[in-house]
Amino acid sequence: MTSPLRLGIAGIGTVGVGVIRIVQRHADLLAARCGRPIQITAVSARDRSRDRGVRLGEYAWEDDAVALARRDDVDVFVELIGGDDGPAKAAVEAAIAAGKDVVTANKALLAHHGQALAEAAEGAGGVLRFEAAVAGGIPCIKVLTESLAGNEITRVMGVMNGTCNYILTRMESAGLTYDAVFQEASDLGYLEADPTLDVGGIDAGHKLALLASIAFGTKVDFGAVKLEGIERISIDDINRAADMGFRVKLLGVAQMTGRGLEARMQPCLVPAASPLGQLEGPMNMVVLEGDSVGQIVLRGAGAGEGPTASAVMSDVVEIARGQRLPTFGQPASGLATPRPAEANTPAPYYLRMVLKDRPGALAKIAACLGAEGISIDRMRQYDHAEGSAPVLIVTHKAMRSGLDAAIAAMAGTDVLESEPVALRIEDV
């Protein structure tokens, strides 16, 4: 098998340019490692005239990604357009139908259509790989699918949106408000065109859904991921958490419980001294737990041209070397339909609220918690200002549903100045 592996690359933006640079720069290295050359034969983007800072003249050009996907001189279709529908989906489907292998960095596409696409690819004898779609340069798909294949996976966790981690750690280090750092992130180009994808936890939720599928042998079910964004996290929450030895992280957790598959992407408190707690700036971290291996922690850049292109090339090299794995580690047709857990496992919660400065206010709040069977571990009033009283409560282990009921009841007491912020304290 020394014939070249021929790539057709659709999308020549940040990631596409990165992949082309690697193929051009490391032709010899790749040939030595794969036992055959890697070639690009054709590319596609919207605007042919744009200077992308990379040599394209030697490649055929297609305006239409679907046409690229069907070319006879393409063995592997590399989809780097993005979007959960539209041209990316059409082109991937066309490539699969034409018997091509497919490599993509598109988490949105796979979170929504991964099951159908994987079944189609496997039915056609093709492979569909997506290392770059989850946590960028961190090789979590390969590690979970291959290195940990001898383990029953007990839990997967991850900080998988670098922008959110940048915002949260920058708020703490610079003492800035959420809005100020959000603006900074925007100026730095860290935010997606629709920033809700980042700060609303959607992008990271897509990634968690994909990891959960491999970990538990279940069909991708993005709808079952409980999503909560970081928009309501204040500098106050970050400082209070730090006082208690915690950091606030947008953390994804998936675990199989007796009550079904629990998957949530939400801001949490994690111990400041844990690897997750220590993760600074726009980095990503994936934590994989298996019954034999224990805990494996992977840390690296979750985005950017080089790291993401490195992950795309990992899939390309896999195909060039003749490795042919099912998309989610076992045949897609055999994946179980997950039963989403109705309730999350109990955990201690951090609860911050501002009360009206009235006698008995705190007692009313405590009663609301008590009525749901939630006991209080610590409670503290701080920064007592004219007319209002910020309060911090840490509960003992509680069900989120009970906590939500208690918070709803608090609203009826007329002692709240604003809606409480509730953050799960995660045992990492």
Next chain:
Amino acid sequence: MTSPLRLGIAGIGTVGVGVIRIVQRHADLLAARCGRPIQITAVSARDRSRDRGVRLGEYAWEDDAVALARRDDVDVFVELIGGDDGPAKAAVEAAIAAGKDVVTANKALLAHHGQALAEAAEGAGGVLRFEAAVAGGIPCIKVLTESLAGNEITRVMGVMNGTCNYILTRMESAGLTYDAVFQEASDLGYLEADPTLDVGGIDAGHKLALLASIAFGTKVDFGAVKLEGIERISIDDINRAADMGFRVKLLGVAQMTGRGLEARMQPCLVPAASPLGQLEGPMNMVVLEGDSVGQIVLRGAGAGEGPTASAVMSDVVEIARGQRLPTFGQPASGLATPRPAEANTPAPYYLRMVLKDRPGALAKIAACLGAEGISIDRMRQYDHAEGSAPVLIVTHKAMRSGLDAAIAAMAGTDVLESEPVALRIEDV
């Protein structure tokens, strides 16, 4: 390819029992993930009568590992005996000659004979895999060989001997001497039968030699790894380092420089706030740096039944799925002969010594450094006791050879109470 993959396991100690437990416990999971069952057909150890806490009755028994390696009903020979020669080597050679695939956890064997064994395996059309040999449960071999295959690797680093990391972090946290913690580690069963393998850096050096081979496409050259153990690290060094924001780690570093391949396993100072600095207890960490991916950090258990068996199973699953990689990521016959760098890249050094309490003593030491062109960043005398004066010096960037010459010259001045301790300050 739905026929079972048949394993013959030689060595039923810590790791062997772990592998047998996984195969027995996760038969269904493994079959689903591999597309075929994994079976054990035969086993071998020295003492057939020993109760190993695991069911063995269903497997054929061989007293002789070589006979096991040649059995017709064995597809993959799993070598878990250990040792760089003797029965492990004989059996692996026999397995290769008989056309079997081989999985081993034996770093000593591969560090000494990896090149010859890989060439033999590849010549015979077999594969020889060794994920468990480096950093136990951490999937660093797969990540380096596969996930980072699109990168020129610029540096690999690792804390890869959990016992040494336990000793060094325990000295700091408990304020105990090296000897006291060495005894503790011995009582906990953390030490090899020959503890020099651990504390002398040899075991970790074996692992570094294997990583370097994959990283740089060079023949395994254990002899070129500069080894230094942790035996001379005192609680004083650990405390002084901590005062300056550093931790002492037995750190392996391999990098390709203009002057050749630099590979060293030695106690170093690393920033306390870095991932390597934060690694506590008997854990391992491997840091891989590539030109596209940047820095990838992998953390996990480097030893123990479960983690090591998990890594062995990663290789078994790879073979069961039909993945067939060359041992060091490219054909062994094409690996370059590394040119070991004569000198290490310059770095700042930490230097601790005890001087006789005489006028001009410090000036003499400074003159020795100055004569080698080594300038001093910080110098401090502390804990001034009757007749002797402990001194701490941090140099600017210096060559180790120059530093060694300066230290030799110091010995001639007759102001030293004892030989100085010199630790490289590593830029991680």
